Amino acid sequence: MHHVDKAIINQLQDGIAVCDNPYLDIANQLGVSEDEILVRIQRMLDDGRLSRFGPMFHAERMGGGLTLAAMSIPENEFDAVVEKVNSFPEVAHNYERNHRLNMWFVLATETPEGVADTIKKIEFSTGYPVYNMPKQEEFYVGLRFTL
Amino acid sequence: MLVCDSLCDSSEQRSMTKKLLTDEELDRQLVLLTQAGLPLVTQPYHALAEQLGESPARIQQRFQHMLDTGRIRRIAAVPNHYKLGFTQNGMSVWQVPDEKVKALGQKIGALDFVSHCYHRPKHPPHWNYNLFAMVHGRDRAETDQQVEMISQMLGEDDLGHDVLFSTRILKKTGLRISQSAKKS
Numbered sequence: 461m462h463h464v465d466k467a468i469i470n471q472l473q474d475g476i477a478v479c480d481n482p483y484l485d486i487a488n489q490l491g492v493s494e495d496e497i498l499v500r501i502q503r504m505l506d507d508g509r510l511s512r513f514g515p516m517f518h519a520e521r522m523g524g525g526l527t528l529a530a531m532s533i534p535e536n537e538f539d540a541v542v543e544k545v546n547s548f549p550e551v552a553h554n555y556e557r558n559h560r561l562n563m564w565f566v567l568a569t570e571t572p573e574g575v576a577d578t579i580k581k582i583e584f585s586t587g588y589p590v591y592n593m594p595k596q597e598e599f600y601v602g603l604r605f606t607l
Numbered sequence: 608m609l610v611c612d613s614l615c616d617s618s619e620q621r622s623m624t625k626k627l628l629t630d631e632e633l634d635r636q637l638v639l640l641t642q643a644g645l646p647l648v649t650q651p652y653h654a655l656a657e658q659l660g661e662s663p664a665r666i667q668q669r670f671q672h673m674l675d676t677g678r679i680r681r682i683a684a685v686p687n688h689y690k691l692g693f694t695q696n697g698m699s700v701w702q703v704p705d706e707k708v709k710a711l712g713q714k715i716g717a718l719d720f721v722s723h724c725y726h727r728p729k730h731p732p733h734w735n736y737n738l739f740a741m742v743h744g745r746d747r748a749e750t751d752q753q754v755e756m757i758s759q760m761l762g763e764d765d766l767g768h769d770v771l772f773s774t775r776i777l778k779k780t781g782l783r784i785s786q787s788a789k790k791s
Binding site: 561 | 638663677678679681776
């Protein structure tokens with residue numbers, strides 16, 4: 461990977477300040493133009509090296525509901541259930557995992573009450589129980605991949 | 608009545624017709640406009656200001672406020688672990704004594720290879736783990752080593768653990784709120 465791309469990833473994980481020209485600092489540090497920074501960020505978003513660039517919202521503090529939930533789905537029904545679960549816009553991420561509980565998804569809802577509501581709907585739609593695992597306490601969120 | 612033909616650009620139209628947005632309404636608009644990402648232009652807050660018919664200073668002040676109050680964690684890039692070679696992303700899950708979850712969670716959360724660390728409820732008998740720690744490595748040997756390190760740190764408080772690896776991404780859209788949703 462190009463060293464400027466690496467530097468952008470390493471630095472932009474920590475966040476940028478709110479100011480008129482937020483990309484100027486990093487551009488100056490790396491001795492390139494702001495435009496080059498922007499083009500490189502866009503390219504990394506396009507090719508998937510970056511999932512996202514922007515404000516990282518804290519769902520609960522924004523007034524919404526958020527939870528992690530898991531289901532145990534028989535192999536032969538898995539794809540059909542995936543389709544049903546994913547059709548809910550509240551399902552933000554969904555992963556297949558190597559466990560008896562083989563489907564794990566994050567629910568993000570407009571209101572805290574929306575979580576229980578959506579879980580009920582998913583259970584009704586799929587016919588399988590949903591194990592709700594809301595966080596009770598957060599010890600750390602963040603990660604630096606140093607490239 | 609205000610008539611605005613197609614020659615009016617939308618920001619002009621908005622600034623002519625808009626009523627003053629409260630902070631709360633403006634924050635909501637900013638969330639809607641940036642949940643897919645911050646505009647990739649040299650002056651992103653000016654761009655948002657123009658779109659909303661607000662001053663760049665007020666837009667920046669609202670973002671700063673949301674950062675200060677923790678509603679925005681940070682304005683940052685989110686790298687894709689997989690694409691960057693961290694192909695092993697394990698959800699390590701631990702059964703630890705309930706009364707010790709907090710102290711142990713803080714210890715585990717401080718490890719530099721742990722990205723998320725949470726206390727979550729058990730669902731016995733289906734699920735007996737109450738502490739979750741996401742670990743990331745370039746290969747399975749690296750994550751095995753990380754899990755072993757956590758196990759040693761927990762010592763006798765490790766009443767059982769497992770590591771769940773994702774075998775398929777079924778959906779990844781990020782958190783979205785919809786335009787039509789309630790206006791509070």
